[in-house]
Structures are given as C-alpha cells and as structure tokens.
Amino acid sequence: MENWPDSTLDDVGRVARSKGVERLRTTAAVLLVIVLVAGVLGFFGVRSSTATAQGGGYGVDLTYPRIARAGLDVPWTVTVHRDGGFDREIVLAIDTSYFEILEMRGRLPEPSSETAGDGLAYLTFDPPPGDEFTFALDVRIRSGRQRGESGSVSVMDGEKSAVTIYFDTWLVP
Incomplete structure (x- = not known):
C-alpha cells in the first residue's frame, strides 16, 4: 500500500x-x-480638457470631460468669441449622439430656438452684447454607461460650418 x-x-x-x-x-x-x-x-475622477479652434471669424473654446465615470457631474461649456461682436444670431450645431452619455439637468442660456436633423442639434441664440458668448450645460454622465462617446460642436455660418471642434469622452468604471 x-x-x-x-x-x-x-x-x-x-x-x-x-x-x-x-x-x-x-x-x-x-x-x-x-x-x-x-x-x-x-x-x-473626472479629467476635463479644453479644445480650441478658429475659423470663419470665430474663435471657439470647448471645455468638456476628457475622462469621466458614470454618475459624476462633468463640465461642458462652449465659449464663442468674435472680434467686433455678434451682428446676428449664433447657431451651435452639436452632435446628438454625444448626448446619449449625458443626463441633462439644465443649460444656460436657453436657446431662442432649436431643431435637429442629420444627427445634429441646432441651437439658436440671440446675439449677446460684447465679443464673447458662453453656453453651458449642467450635466452628469448617465448611470450605467460603460462606453464613452465622440462628438462635435460647430458654429454655423448660414448653412455651413464656420468652425468645428471634435472631441472624445472616455468612461472608466
């Protein structure tokens, strides 16, 4: 044995x-x-980033969440600058697919009108006094979101884009 x-x-x-x-x-x-x-x-935690672009007589700065987690508040602000001020309405075209990761709680200022088409939300604002206009979203990343999203913001000049910023938000667990 x-x-x-x-x-x-x-x-x-x-x-x-x-x-x-x-x-x-x-x-x-x-x-x-x-x-x-x-x-x-x-x-x-949240890592924000600022993207800048110029074109068509406009300067645009976008502060957005570069890296974030579900359930956290994130910054999202577009600032448009135009030397000599704004002589007509400002139209921002924002990629609607990007909104899928956001839980919208408010926006300031409210657009005077808005419409959507071709995967873009067109937000129209009355011309502000001065050379600068700022649009901010009060948002957080939706709970349960595991994947980030890409987006774009354009300042429209009639039917075409005067300047566009492309950006990506990565989500971590």
Whole structure:
C-alpha cells in the first residue's frame, strides 16, 4: 500500500512558503498599493480638457470631460468669441449622439430656438452684447454607461460650418 499523508494540510506550509507563491503575493500587494495611491491622488475622477479652434471669424473654446465615470457631474461649456461682436444670431450645431452619455439637468442660456436633423442639434441664440458668448450645460454622465462617446460642436455660418471642434469622452468604471 502507498504511504498516504495523515492530513491534507501536511504540505500547506511548504507550498505557502515557495518562491512562486511569494512572488505572487508581492505582485498582488504592489498592484493594490498602486491602485490605492492612484485613487487617493484622484486619477479615477473626472479629467476635463479644453479644445480650441478658429475659423470663419470665430474663435471657439470647448471645455468638456476628457475622462469621466458614470454618475459624476462633468463640465461642458462652449465659449464663442468674435472680434467686433455678434451682428446676428449664433447657431451651435452639436452632435446628438454625444448626448446619449449625458443626463441633462439644465443649460444656460436657453436657446431662442432649436431643431435637429442629420444627427445634429441646432441651437439658436440671440446675439449677446460684447465679443464673447458662453453656453453651458449642467450635466452628469448617465448611470450605467460603460462606453464613452465622440462628438462635435460647430458654429454655423448660414448653412455651413464656420468652425468645428471634435472631441472624445472616455468612461472608466
């Protein structure tokens, strides 16, 4: 008959102290510390970015969430600048697919009119006094969203775009 161990625990101490298990334990501890430090330093929160473009006599700045998580408030602001001021309405064309990741809570100012077509929402604003116009959305990333979205914002000059900014938002778990 074979010589069986008295207990299934007889070799546990030897396996637990082996080099392979020791390396695995050390690697797991180092990864855990890296994740904790990244969380404390805020690397898993919202990272906003600003994109800038010029064209057709307009300057446009867009502040948007570059990296975000579901359920968090995010910045989304478009500033349009035109030397000499605005002599007619401002029309912003925003990619409607981008709104799929956003939970809209408000916008300031409200457009005087809006319409949609060809995958774009056209928001029309009365000309403001001065050289600068700012449109802000009060939004958060929708709960349960796991994938980000790409979008675009254009300042329209009649039927064509005077200037366009393209941007991407990445979502992390």
